[in-house]
Amino acid sequence: MDGTATETSKLEQLWHLTAIADVTWQMAVMWVVVGVLFYLAVYRKFEPLLLVPIAFGALLANLPTEGLINAPAGEHGGGLYYYISKGVDLEIFPPLIFLGVGALTDFGPLIANPRTLLLGAAAQFGVFATFLGAAAIGFSPMEAGAIGIIGGADGPTSIFLANKLAPHLLAPIAVAAYSYMALVPLLQPPIMRLLTTEKERKIRMRSLRPVSRLEKLIFAAMVTIVVILLVPAASALIGMLMLGNFLRESLVTERLTKAAQNELINVVTIFLGTSVGITMTGERFLNGDTLKILGLGVIAFGIATACGVLMAKVMNLFSGTNKINPLIGSAGVSAVPMAARVSQVEGQRADPGNFLLMHAMGPNVAGVIGTAVVAGYFIAWYAN
Amino acid sequence: MDGTATETSKLEQLWHLTAIADVTWQMAVMWVVVGVLFYLAVYRKFEPLLLVPIAFGALLANLPTEGLINAPAGEHGGGLYYYISKGVDLEIFPPLIFLGVGALTDFGPLIANPRTLLLGAAAQFGVFATFLGAAAIGFSPMEAGAIGIIGGADGPTSIFLANKLAPHLLAPIAVAAYSYMALVPLLQPPIMRLLTTEKERKIRMRSLRPVSRLEKLIFAAMVTIVVILLVPAASALIGMLMLGNFLRESLVTERLTKAAQNELINVVTIFLGTSVGITMTGERFLNGDTLKILGLGVIAFGIATACGVLMAKVMNLFSGTNKINPLIGSAGVSAVPMAARVSQVEGQRADPGNFLLMHAMGPNVAGVIGTAVVAGYFIAWYAN
Amino acid sequence: MDGTATETSKLEQLWHLTAIADVTWQMAVMWVVVGVLFYLAVYRKFEPLLLVPIAFGALLANLPTEGLINAPAGEHGGGLYYYISKGVDLEIFPPLIFLGVGALTDFGPLIANPRTLLLGAAAQFGVFATFLGAAAIGFSPMEAGAIGIIGGADGPTSIFLANKLAPHLLAPIAVAAYSYMALVPLLQPPIMRLLTTEKERKIRMRSLRPVSRLEKLIFAAMVTIVVILLVPAASALIGMLMLGNFLRESLVTERLTKAAQNELINVVTIFLGTSVGITMTGERFLNGDTLKILGLGVIAFGIATACGVLMAKVMNLFSGTNKINPLIGSAGVSAVPMAARVSQVEGQRADPGNFLLMHAMGPNVAGVIGTAVVAGYFIAWYAN
Amino acid sequence: MGAMLENLEMIGTGFSVVMLVLALIWAACALIGLFFTRGTKVEAKDAEKPAPSQPALAAATPGVPPHHLVAISAAVAATLGGGYRVTRIAAPAHKVGDWPLEGRIQTFNGHRTRADWAAMRPPLGGAAQNDKRGNRP
Amino acid sequence: MGAMLENLEMIGTGFSVVMLVLALIWAACALIGLFFTRGTKVEAKDAEKPAPSQPALAAATPGVPPHHLVAISAAVAATLGGGYRVTRIAAPAHKVGDWPLEGRIQTFNGHRTRADWAAMRPPLGGAAQNDKRGNRP
Amino acid sequence: MGAMLENLEMIGTGFSVVMLVLALIWAACALIGLFFTRGTKVEAKDAEKPAPSQPALAAATPGVPPHHLVAISAAVAATLGGGYRVTRIAAPAHKVGDWPLEGRIQTFNGHRTRADWAAMRPPLGGAAQNDKRGNRP
Numbered sequence A, B, C: 001m002d003g004t005a006t007e008t009s010k011l012e013q014l015w016h017l018t019a020i021a022d023v024t025w026q027m028a029v030m031w032v033v034v035g036v037l038f039y040l041a042v043y044r045k046f047e048p049l050l051l052v053p054i055a056f057g058a059l060l061a062n063l064p065t066e067g068l069i070n071a072p073a074g075e076h077g078g079g080l081y082y083y084i085s086k087g088v089d090l091e092i093f094p095p096l097i098f099l100g101v102g103a104l105t106d107f108g109p110l111i112a113n114p115r116t117l118l119l120g121a122a123a124q125f126g127v128f129a130t131f132l133g134a135a136a137i138g139f140s141p142m143e144a145g146a147i148g149i150i151g152g153a154d155g156p157t158s159i160f161l162a163n164k165l166a167p168h169l170l171a172p173i174a175v176a177a178y179s180y181m182a183l184v185p186l187l188q189p190p191i192m193r194l195l196t197t198e199k200e201r202k203i204r205m206r207s208l209r210p211v212s213r214l215e216k217l218i219f220a221a222m223v224t225i226v227v228i229l230l231v232p233a234a235s236a237l238i239g240m241l242m243l244g245n246f247l248r249e250s251l252v253t254e255r256l257t258k259a260a261q262n263e264l265i266n267v268v269t270i271f272l273g274t275s276v277g278i279t280m281t282g283e284r285f286l287n288g289d290t291l292k293i294l295g296l297g298v299i300a301f302g303i304a305t306a307c308g309v310l311m312a313k314v315m316n317l318f319s320g321t322n323k324i325n326p327l328i329g330s331a332g333v334s335a336v337p338m339a340a341r342v343s344q345v346e347g348q349r350a351d352p353g354n355f356l357l358m359h360a361m362g363p364n365v366a367g368v369i370g371t372a373v374v375a376g377y378f379i380a381w382y383a384n
Numbered sequence D, E, F: 001m002g003a004m005l006e007n008l009e010m011i012g013t014g015f016s017v018v019m020l021v022l023a024l025i026w027a028a029c030a031l032i033g034l035f036f037t038r039g040t041k042v043e044a045k046d047a048e049k050p051a052p053s054q055p056a057l058a059a060a061t062p063g064v065p066p067h068h069l070v071a072i073s074a075a076v077a078a079t080l081g082g083g084y085r086v087t088r089i090a091a092p093a094h095k096v097g098d099w100p101l102e103g104r105i106q107t108f109n110g111h112r113t114r115a116d117w118a119a120m121r122p123p124l125g126g127a128a129q130n131d132k133r134g135n136r137p
């Protein structure tokens, strides 16, 4: 009898060493969600650089891995992601990503045709409209702001703001932002065609002038000064973006530019993605709020696209002969460079000889600045 | 007279600025040990990527450099390695190394011939046997566990576990683990030949089927789920290993894969190696325990090798015509890829037309998973 | 009326969201300083790798970006540079830069002609003379030490020491150090010509013997031991410098050497530069001390150059036929490799067939060691 | 209802701020651009002739690295004997040109377009995609 | 003695856990593999013929990067006039083949095998090993 | 005045320390070097003849990567028919040779000299300097 008892207790002991008993139905459901994200990222190429780490983080979050995220207690150290996630909590990773983005971005097309800044500004209306909708269906103002920013189509900015205003919604917001950025080629064209005439879509734009190094350097410094003076809460994002761009355009710090474009952004992306994913536990993700956020995200993208196109049409009323093809207005949502490519494709559908790509890069990068400004504005309004 | 007095005190003062008086005989002995390690690493190519930093760290540890490792006190900051060593103390570096290892590892041969997982499992018996021996000669159970893991032939895992169970033995365990991994080509062949017949060594194995991307991705996710469910304490190691591998096999995150394979693993290796080395002070290293650990380490390797080979022979009793060449069993100790190469060399010695390398990669990478499982088991058993 | 009142308050509110009211005249003046630094760095190529990040950091420091540097308060996290600057505060970044510098430096020319170590030592007299001058015009001894080290012409060492002895002077000291390093081709030649005769400048030196790997490895270990024993406070700098060099010369850790030479040094340089720049606020920089420091820096460079040349002449009194060309003495200030190039150019001016470059590399790298020793001495004298 | 009004005020202010900031940048850009374009137009007249003198090369640059061009030209010269001229060298297929944001595309799309010509080779069995696994080819 | 028994129990449990976990993974792998191999076998029949059609190329792949192959073939075609066929291109000397764990070998062995053909050049005096010092060649 | 004396004492001690430390390293180096040079001299005699056997190649190495050398030689052989010999290949312009501190120059100067020949091509309009923007060429 004793022997059997020992056997039993041993098996019990073995069982308690495992974590099978800790599996919840939410976890199992989340594994399916993770599978869907993996499918979208790997086989449909939905922003795989972010969605693969996010999904893998979500897989870890939905296994009994409290040892990975627990805070230090007494002489026991914390889990691995307790430390790595500090880069999100303390708002360090998104600005570092922006450092790399700045080093990868050419603002030349924007400088050559600065009117397109207004298109990038107009697209931000999607953020505000979605804010209003989110507030109307019951989210708190801070939550609504974090949700609205999805319409800005800028991953790091969304993560930055969500972490500041509504950290409990970080995962669904990040997932929505990156998923919809990948869906831009599906979401935008119907709206663009609906709001433009055949004739407008055939507008050919004047070719862009070349922009010199000095002009690019002045632009980087000027944007830094103007944005930080007017919206100081955006300084971490805009400061790093323009630091990266200044390094790039200075042409004398090639080593540093490459480090920002590669080493830094790649390593931070792995950590950022998995840190976001690891917040995606079943309890947090499997609820009505997530569905609402996914729904609001689509709306945000749609409105942003429409506002960009409409703003281009409004501007054409005042532009004399130097018309803007309204198809580049949709690129104002950022989602660099996908939205600009969509403009190009739609333009060629109307007129195969029309090359809108470079023209669309203007509003496209303007949208990045615009969304950072909006984020700064929300922080200034709510976070102090 | 006064002048002379001043002169004396000045010299004295000068002397006190230096640290010559702090040199102990242990330090001098350790310099010889460091010299031996340098020789092995540089001229005998014993895992130089780890042993050179470890040996250099040991050199620093055995000079009067308390300024490098002192904790912060009042408004004085801590020493450089007070901060860098946090990556070992907080168990951050070994999982990051595993992230890179995962991105560098192809589990294809294992997936194509999953039977070889049992060989990787069998080799772990060396860990347990050595645990028993270490406990028998007076080490505490936790120390014995940390020593036994040397038989797993996996550097980062050994460091991870030693830091958790017996941090005061970290240096000798790490040195033993990496040294013996380098000695695999000397240690294994006699045991392999002793335990196999000429006929067995000539067994030719069926060629491996190709493994598709999808199957590799499913494997990475499946191992993550199974291991973390059953041995949750291994989640940091297995989670990062499989994250790296998933990035690699997804084929859509090339930038991140490269970052994990290069930037991240290289920089962390420098810091990990020197952090381990800097714990290698004379007082800690020059004692009977170190010799015992070095001795137990050899035994651990020997038993692991033997168990791998014997398991292959046992499996052949049940395998019909699809026999396993027992020479690949020894590769189950991990020590990737050296142990697999040893299998290849020994196989060709018996039959020059026999190519066992890819077959041996199966148990070889299985051994990595197996050792991580053992480490998780030890942690679950002792560290909570 | 009510409507207007609301309008007013709204505008007021808007105004308060901006930071325009926080702009001070010092900021505006500093923008000009930043412009000058950008001009020097980008168009005159004054050490752009450091000066571009420093200047951009200074731009951020002189915008109302307290959100970038504020300490954490309650549940609000700190600003981005509160965290990044820790790498300077805690004296982590300069040793990491030295790790990369060690991996990039070939001590071969020094080992082949070790006499030139004395030239590197002599040039350090500039540091002490400037210390005396700074103390005489009213700086405290610790401040004077931090200022004097500018004469060592070694950026990371200057930052390391300034942070330890006089953190409030970090920015002007770093700017002076890097600016004057860039000015070496202008500052040194007049002094060199003044102190040498035509005949001396035409001295041809014996060609250097090749130095084997083993000798280079012994050198790295030996310097580590000697310097740390005699000046333990220099251990962080010398230890990392020689670790990098040992990795390089071992020839068996290529991955790690490349990581130290590229990834690590580049990323740390971005963070180090901007962290230094961000301390450069108007209040701290726009005062008499900065001008005094810039003045003392020139003096330091001049004296260091002169002492190097004079030491070479003194050594020639004892060297029989194996004379030293005193033009290589000036390379003892370090400023690697610019000072060595200046020696080469001046040498060819006197005799177009004379190649002094490799000979000048000896004192040049000796100056790096010398300055680290001086820094360690200052720390030992004052910082305990 | 008060909350809704407050939200509307917030939105009104916010959208104004965004439009204002970007419009200010526009103005600044236009001003700075004016200065730069005045200079360029004068230069442009002088530079009109030499510019189109190497059209073949210019047309080829988007995709094909210049040192490959040189190598190809040398090979052609060696083979055909010097009397011929390379008029067009094109990188095949789904080339995107090196328009400036290519780097960023790579970051945000995650599939490598072509860092080298090698990527264009046909896949050779299972090992063919190893370059996407980050291993050096 | 009690301690020894306890240790033995721990070992018994532990080794069982390891065997169990890896056996479970084996089972899962085998199951998944079954699904995949069924598909492959059908494909294999169709693909039987085209596979061995390019043996020369296949034999050469381990060492020689494919774009070099293409370049070499093109050069040969251009020089010899098209009637010839390249039957074997080999990278000389201590080639290791590109079996999949090559990357990991590099990490754990620390001596570079060959990232580029350049590494194969004979050492040219003291400067020859500079590539191992991390400098760009 | 006391402060000045103290400072002078500090300087005296300090400069002595620096001279002492570096002189000690000198002594150690000289001692070690003695051992190494004795060995070399004997070897040198044996090695006298083979060393100067490839002067053309040796002269060229500072700037031009060896695999480019091979390619150039091959091209020349193909063109001129084999009876000719390449005696000098030079990388044009502000070449610094690959003296050992080249890497450090790059770090501290911040303008790339030439990691590849590509950098030497003439600038082709605005896109020409993209390699300095860190993009892959």
Ligand code: NA
Pocket (backbone or CB within 6 Å): A151, A152, A153, A154, A332, A333, A334, A335, A367, A368, A370, A371
């Ligand atoms: Na946007």
Ligand code: NA
Pocket (backbone or CB within 6 Å): B151, B152, B153, B154, B332, B333, B334, B335, B367, B368, B370, B371
């Ligand atoms: Na193992």
Ligand code: NA
Pocket (backbone or CB within 6 Å): C151, C152, C153, C154, C332, C333, C334, C335, C367, C368, C370, C371
């Ligand atoms: Na110096």
